[in-house]
């Protein structure tokens with residue numbers, strides 16, 4: 001239980017922690033609580049963080065001895081109540097979350113940061129409103145913008161501080177998005193490598209494979225719904241190659257017009 005004690009020791013260490021903070025918002029976090037958390041995917045420790053910016057309680061799901069460790073397999077996940085909890089098919093967040101936890105459990109040690117930034121920080125109400133706009137025919141690009149997809153930097157400062165608070169020396173980031181690695185490094189987290197985040201195909205995401213060739217990054221399921229990539233990572237399903245993933249923000253077509261989903 002030495003690794004548990006190490007994590008628990010961080011709570012005491014951080015009691016009066018107060019630094020100049022990270023990022024434009026000068027965010028500072030403290031390790032505020034640690035407990036065992038057995039899950040269907042294996043045993044984790046849950047680490048709860050306090051921060052000085054808002055009342056959002058970010059957490060880390062920790063597997064193995066990470067304090068002072070190098071090349072810790074790490075996944076950043078942004079909260080999605082509709083996907084993570086309600087198993088929504090409008091996005092692929094639940095698949096990304098469960099696959100992330102599974103990968104961390106398989107590794108010798110790993111961390112999943114669960115960042116409480118519902119709908120990219122726009123909040124649940126606005127996310128539901130953005131869904132409604134889409135229900136009424138708004139195109140994918142505008143729906144993405146309404147969901148706050150261009151505002152993708154704020155996660156990394158708090159994530160970086162959380163990793164450094166956990167004493168992580170370097171990470172191997174589980175991501176399809178090299179931009180995420182650059183951002184973390186900007187805030188002083190050493191990124192030793194990348195592990196592609198590939199989700200196994202199943203009945204609900206097989207449309208990714210079926211439509212990738214003809215729809216240029218817009219994933220439409222058989223019932224006609226566009227599936228949005230609410231995590232900043234482009235979706236990658238087993239059987240696809242990395243070059244064919246959907247961009248986080250769909251681009252305009254060659255005629256300069258936005259493609260509509």
Ligand SMILES: [Zn+2]
Pocket residue numbers: 017018019020021027028029161
């Ligand atoms: Zn701090």
Ligand SMILES: [Zn+2]
Pocket residue numbers: 080082083084091092093094230231
């Ligand atoms: Zn989602």
